[in-house]
Amino acid sequence: MNQAVTESVPELVELRIPARPEWVALARLAAATVANRMRFSIEDIEDVKLAVAEACTAVIQHEGHGEFIVLACAALTDALRVRVYDAGRHGMPAEGRGMNFDEARIAGLGVFLIRTLMDEVRYDVHPQLGTDLLMVKRLPDLST
Amino acid sequence: MNVREAPGDCYVVDLSGEIDVYTSPKVKDAIGELIDRGVYNLVINLQKVRYIDSTGLGVLIGCLKRVREHGGSVNLVCTNPQIRKIFDITGLVKIFGIFEAEDVAMKALV
Numbered sequence: 001m002n003q004a005v006t007e008s009v010p011e012l013v014e015l016r017i018p019a020r021p022e023w024v025a026l027a028r029l030a031a032a033t034v035a036n037r038m039r040f041s042i043e044d045i046e047d048v049k050l051a052v053a054e055a056c057t058a059v060i061q062h063e064g065h066g067e068f069i070v071l072a073c074a075a076l077t078d079a080l081r082v083r084v085y086d087a088g089r090h091g092m093p094a095e096g097r098g099m100n101f102d103e104a105r106i107a108g109l110g111v112f113l114i115r116t117l118m119d120e121v122r123y124d125v126h127p128q129l130g131t132d133l134l135m136v137k138r139l140p141d142l143s144t
Numbered sequence: 145m146n147v148r149e150a151p152g153d154c155y156v157v158d159l160s161g162e163i164d165v166y167t168s169p170k171v172k173d174a175i176g177e178l179i180d181r182g183v184y185n186l187v188i189n190l191q192k193v194r195y196i197d198s199t200g201l202g203v204l205i206g207c208l209k210r211v212r213e214h215g216g217s218v219n220l221v222c223t224n225p226q227i228r229k230i231f232d233i234t235g236l237v238k239i240f241g242i243f244e245a246e247d248v249a250m251k252a253l254v
Contacts, residue, residue, distance in 0.1 A: 021164070021165040021166035022166045024164060024165050024166060025162065025164065025166065028164075043226070046226045049195070050195075050197060050230070053164060053165070053197050054197060054198055056165070057164075057165045057197065057198065057199060060165060107198075109198040109201060109202070109234060110197070110198035110199075112234065113197075113198055113230070113233070113234065116233050117233075
């Protein structure tokens with residue numbers, strides 16, 4: 001009975017890091033560790049690592065982002081669900097300092113990579129609330 | 145990161161480790177300095193790179209754009225399938241010359 005309950009509840013791993021470039025590697029490593037425990041292939045783990053890093057980078061590159069990045073990984077029976085969003089006090093967007101054309105193009109490349117590497121992606125950007133990315137990587141169905 | 149002068153007015157830049165949002169500004173500055181000195185033909189060796197993200201790709205694209213303004217070029221050396229996959233899915237294989245051996249990448253510059 002207890003075992004059945006345990007199996008149906010997703011295992012949750014949460015990490016809160018300062019929203020600064022030097023901490024992105026830790027988020028990447030944490031997501032990779034969860035994916036590894038779920039027995040994703042090495043290639044899929046690399047996909048998850050890159051998608052999480054791109055999500056953290058999207059948060060950091062958003063003007064006036066929060067003080068922290070929250071990474072929440074839910075190990076479901078058939079998939080890994082990852083949410084990346086910013087939290088804490090938000091800064092004020094600097095006057096007239098938007099992304100230049102090249103920066104915007106690279107940011108677009110990051111979002112393209114996330115959408116390509118993950119099976120489901122929901123990406124919300126709010127001028128005041130910041131960035132919120134929900135991504136799902138499904139485990140391959142080995143029964144077929 | 146290591147920079148080597150190679151035959152034929154060409155430089156080889158060896159990158160290693162992880163090229164991400166934290167490390168890519170350092171790579172951008174170092175390659176930018178080379179271009180400022182008038183080095184427009186580059187081979188960037190990614191064989192020891194374990195990981196690269198869009199910010200790293202951005203540095204390479206920016207570098208290619210700058211040297212092309214002076215008639216130069218950038219070729220990459222890449223044998224890691226995971227890194228190669230990122231160039232494939234982003235379509236960057238069409239704008240960079242990507243080679244498995246450094247000497248071939250150097251010869252292809254001229």
